[in-house]
Amino acid sequence: GAVVSQHPSWVICKSGTSVKIECRSLDFQATTMFWYRQFPKQSLMLMATSNEGSKATYEQGVEKDKFLINHASLTLSTLTVTSAHPEDSSFYICSAMGSGRPYEQYFGPGTRLTVT
Amino acid sequence: GNSVTQMEGPVTLSEEAFLTINCTYTATGYPSLFWYVQYPGEGLQLLLKATKADDKGSNKGFEATYRKETTSFHLEKGSVQVSDSAVYFCALSGTPGGYNKLIFGAGTRLAVHP
Secondary structure (H helix, E strand, O other): OOOEEEEOOEEEEOOOOOEEEEEEEOOOOOOEEEEEEEOOOOOEEEEEEEEOOOOOEEOOOOOOOOEEEEEEEOOEEEEEEOOOOHHHOEEEEEEEEOOOOOOOOEEOOOEEEEEO | OOEEEEOOOOEEEEOOOOEEEOEEEEOOOOOEEEEEEEOOOOOEEEEEEEOOOOOEEEEOOEEEEOEOOOOEOOEEEOOOOHHHOEEEEEEEEOOOOOOOOEEEOOOEEEEEEO
């Protein structure tokens, strides 16, 4: 149980285009979802927290107009990287948390974004 | 601000060796502490947690004790297996800025050889 999927697992796009990454909780309802970014050999950095039906809360230094987050249902959150540039190339990871088990975030496998 | 520091890897061990991965933290208040594991090609999985001082988290033979006096949460296992090869992340949450927001260490890669 508690499986989180991400799609796509990897994507290559051209500079200036937008890319959407999906995060789904497959067998539970995720009241809260988190989006992280991980650079090679570095830690995961929280980008934003989203609650179903509400606007996402972004961490300091994260551009909300560049990284659009939508959490429209209890099983789906999307991250759209708008007007992507090479410096946006990274590994993006989502996690989901249900209301029944505090502390536990269930992580997706991640999406590797490469902007050329 | 809050932060987590863990030992740099990679850590390379032979099967059945004893494992210690050090983790120390800086935080205000009383954070909860976690160890996550990431196997190749998979997402992070919660390995164990401790929510207050002197708590010991344990799972799959791994243990870690929440030491407030030394601000540490070192991960240990008495006898590692090849299947334990993965990246291990120490993390904290709970203070400040959000009860469930996680702050991660850089991760430590463990490689266990037969």
